[in-house]
Amino acid sequence: MSLSERDKKIIWHPFTQEKHAAPVISVKKAQGCYLYDEQNTAYLDLISSWWVNIHGHCHPEIAQSIYEQAITLEHVLFAGFTHEPAITLCEELQSLLPNTLSKFFFSDNGSTAVEVALKMAYQYWHNLGKHNKTKFLSFAGGYHGDTFGAMAVGASSGFHQQFQDLFFEVMSIPYPDTWENDTLVARKEQQALQVLEEYLTNQHANIAALILEPLVQGASGMRMCRPEFLNAVINLVKEHQILVIFDEVMTGFGRTGTNFALEQLAIPPDFLCISKGITGGFLPLALTVTTDTIFSAFLADDFKKAFAHGHSYTANPIACQAAVTSLRLLNSPQCQNNITKINQVHQQGLSILSKHAKISKLRATGTIAAFTVDTNIEQLKQRAMQHGLLIRPLGNTVYLLPPYCISEQELLSAYHKILAAV
Secondary structure, eight states, rough: OOHHHHHHHOOOOOOOOOOSSSHHHHHOEBBBTEEEEOOOEEEEEEEEHHTTTOOOBSSHHHHHHHHHTTTOOOOOOOOOOOOOOHHHHHHHHTTOOOOOOEEEEEEEEHHHHHHHHHHHHHHHHHHHTTTTTOOEEETTTTTOOSSSHHHHTTGGSSOOOOOGGGOEEEEEEOOOOOOTEEEEEEEHHHHHHHHHHHHHHHHHGEEEEEEEEEEEEEETTTEEEOOOHHHHHHHHHHHTEEEEEEEOOTTTTTSEEEEEGGSSSSSSSSSSEEGGGTTTTTTTEEEEEHHHHHHHTOOSSSGSSSSSOTTTTTOHHHHHHHHHHHHHHHHHHHHHHHHHHHHHHHHHHHHHHHHSSEEEEEEETTTEEEEEESSSSHHHHHHHHHTTTTTOOOOOEEOOOOOOOOOOOHHHHHHHHHHHHO
């Protein structure tokens, strides 16, 4: 019996309608930009395996650092204890972030990093005696994870309607996504700002925080917006004493062309949520980063004001060490140069695709490129696989989010193969 057949008998896969799902592909090994199945067929991983393998697969330096850490200290509870990999990781991240982002809280995945930020924002106001600040703002189409708080602020993404009776109140702002030659973007931005201003006029005293994916909404179709629009939004909510949460689970670690998308915006957030690429795809890890002002509101003689949240594997030393190594690789001149080149090839590739009548709404931010295709998406995925390309469209959006080790030739060739597949 093949691995695929054994899988079918026992495994329940994520984001899958198992009744009519296609047979799974059994991957036996990976290296660099490529995955290899049981027949040794190679597939170019154009989505970095759900956006996590920023340096490609099985990077030897990260693997070696994991081995060395595993034979030194594999895990210790993080309540009342600490260790070098956790401290070093936070110190190195702090050197890349605005000075205001100075307190680091560990968790295990992107959804939980968001959940932590939501809980902290809510409890911050509660600790200050402002019990009326219980509502949240988010953007239509935003996706922030699958835990209940994350689902509530991402309810308009369309992933979680069956749970909506359990969600807390969230006010949704229209998202003015844009693309090349979009003549309506200014009008869309103005309409979104008008909706926001109405919320603020009527309910600002009851709003705890705004949450957003800066520059790019990931799961709703790699929808991109202009930095000047987000600057206007953040200015408005800050004027009304509303906290700001940046969900950079996907956009962090170089994806938008800078280490973090916040570097392209004028005002830093009160919370930064990061995960996915943090360990280079080796191990689960997440952080919620916040300010001394937020942190200080939890300091009291009464434990009820403490942040009573944690996980069994909080700040796992092996994961932290993988993240330290991944971060050093990210900030190497070679990797930074590769990030720039990927964006340049995206521009070339999108220009090639723009000539096809079934392709529209072409867009790119940093190492993320996306476009809309008017064709049968499942058939397109299969044709791409036949060309040796792993893609995973979001609705009718095809996106390319490759690992940073991809060569210019490999990426440009992928664009030509996608054009042939379309």
